[in-house]
Amino acid sequence: MIAAEDLEQQGFAGEDPAIGKESDAMRSWIRCENLNYSVKAKKKQIHILKDIDCVFPPGRLVALMGPSGAGKTTLGSNALTLRGPGKAEGAILFNGKPSSKAIMKRYSKLVPQEDILQPVLTARETLRYAAELALDASKEERHARAEELISMLSLEECADVIVGGTGLKGLSGGQRKRVSIALEMIQDPSVLILDEPTSGLDSKVAEDVVDIIKRLARTGRTVICTIHQPSFQVFAKFDWLLLLNKGKVAYNGAVDRVSEYLDEVGAPVPAYVNPADHFMLVLSQPVPNPSCEDFAELFKASSFYKDAIADAEACKAAEDAFVAEREASGKVGVPESRRQSAGFATSAWWQFRVLLHRTLMITLKDRAQFRVRIVQLAFVGLIIATIFWRMPNDQDRVQDRISVLFLLMLFLGMSSIMSTAMVVTGERPLVHREVNNNFYTMSSYYFSRVTVLVSFQTLYAVCFCAVVYFMVGFNSDVAKFFKFMLMFVVIALFTGCLGYTAGISFPNIQAISAVVPMMVMPLTLFAGLFIPVANIPVYWIWLAYLSPFQYALEALIVNEFAGEYLNPCSAEAIATSGECPYGLCNSNSSSSEALPCSGDLIINRYEYNFDAYWRNFGIIAGMTVAILLLGLRQIRKLVSTTK
Structure with missing residues (x-):
């Protein structure tokens, strides 16, 4: 469970020497209520997400997982950002208010799976040009923001190395991923969504990347990662798991309680087996409880579903308190930031x-x-x-x-x-x-x-x-x-x-x-x-x-x-x-x-x-x-x- 006053006690927020400290300007709650998402293909609607209820509070590092075709990328990259080609039904709330494409474009950033960068520019040049384009500030402030991100993402040693690419030697895969994250952090977003940030990285580099992402979450940002087959060490670094199967919620709870849940539903994790790998294996087999039609029903029949509801209620209470405080001070229900604007930052x-x-x-x-x-x-x-x-x-x-x-x-x-x-x-x-x-x-x-x-x-x-x-x-x-x-x-x-x-x-x-x-x-x-x-x-x-x-x-x-x-x-x-x-x-x-x-x-x-x-x-x-x-x-x- 999480409440606004409990963030620091649970380690979900606070000051990090390399990252900075929590700010109300960064905090945002995203809630999905009975969310359905479909796309049109060959003159018919294909339903990808079905009756999704979940909450993404600030300060929590959320893993969004599921088998291929489960809808995790659709939820993270399309539905939540409202940028996709499909049709969303139900409610997506941002700090208690109905979300919109303009709001999500302003306050959320998506780090794509592929590192889309200019190969011949250095990491420092890449970030400086981005700051010049994205920030309405003086030259000194823009360059200071670039240097701040270099420090924040631990890029000091490779800041003046070219990014590189096919046939051009440059940064390593993990370093390129950190530059990609830094680019999305230029405008200081309150919501950060990452599409498979560990894809193509070896286990040690993947751990390092997730460590940095977790530190970003600890500043009070809402951080969501779609992830596929994480190692045990990487999986354990996440706070919360939202697991989808066939477009429905198959698990919504703390990562450190996944093994308990699987024990309860009759699919215990064998010794020396990664709980994430075992859970994915279980989803490929028949439902352990014959009385349940699918894994979504299996989850709703468990005691963990009640815990998820209680957690959602606690998050909503924290969200309501945060929004009420902002409205009392004359602010709207969405955060403000000097680095963000609804349109273009520069002429x-x-x-x-x-x-x-x-x-x-x-x-x-x-x-x-x-x-x-x-x-x-x-x-x-x-x-x-x-x-x-x-x-x-x-x-x-x-x-x-x-x-x-x-x-x-x-x-x-x-x-x-x-x-x-x-x-x-x-x-x-x-x-x-x-x-x-x-x-x-x-x-x-x-x-x-x-x-x-x-x-x-x-x-x-x-x-x-x-x-x-x-x-x-x-x-x-x-x-x-x-x-x-x-x-x-x-x-x-x-x-x-x-x-x-x-x-x-x-x-x-x-x-x-x-x-x-x-x-x-x-x-x-x-x-x-x-x-x-x-x-x-x-x-x-x-x-x-x-x-x-x-x-x-x-x-x-x-x-x-x-x-x-x-x-x-x-x-x-x-x-x-x-x-x-x-x-x-x-x-x-x-x-x-x-x-x-x-x-x-x-x-x-x-x-x-x-x-x-x-x-x-x-x-x-x-x-x-x-x-x-x-x-x-x-x-x-x-x-x-x-x-």
């Missing part, structure tokens, strides 16, 4: 600045990805440059010159699409977590990420052009070089934004890899290289008008050939083909000798517009803006489905 502009700084740091610290991209562009650029090395400005090389323009444009575009798409898919879980915690708006995140994307896509395009332009032997005019580079920059921006939007719109890189080629191939097919735009059938011409590659190729050809002269065909070319491939310069001449050819004739041959460059540049820029707006719509839609 959209501040969020953009912090996210821009964080995104830039992540991009620069992720040296492997940066190097791969640079090496990829340099390697392919050098291959193309050596194939077309210092290509002579001859009439018989016109088609080669146009082909290499198209090839360079296509490679830069495809590599931009895939590289940006992979960034988005990797960040998606983190964005979901931070947006659900009201760290920032989606617009702030999106535009900060796009700003960095634009910067680096521009850098990559400039480096690529600098490598290939003069090696291939394009027009040596400086103005034409910069116009060439500018067109490649806008193509890199368009394709980068297209990849970003694709990464937002599709669930994983496999789907993106399947869909993107289907999107890009028609755009390249009707770019004007394989078939002149004038010869495209009328029922396909709309694809040419939608293709940025068509506009870019026209602009690049006009830039390369307008006002220039092509050397006569070489004797070898005439000897091989019998004539100059284009046959343009001599067609109206009485001379039998090969003559220089105006590049304007090439532009006329393709029926291109001599003034196309800036018009086409504007069209591609407009397409880029349209793709960005579509991406913003998609990312808002994506995140709204998770709230």
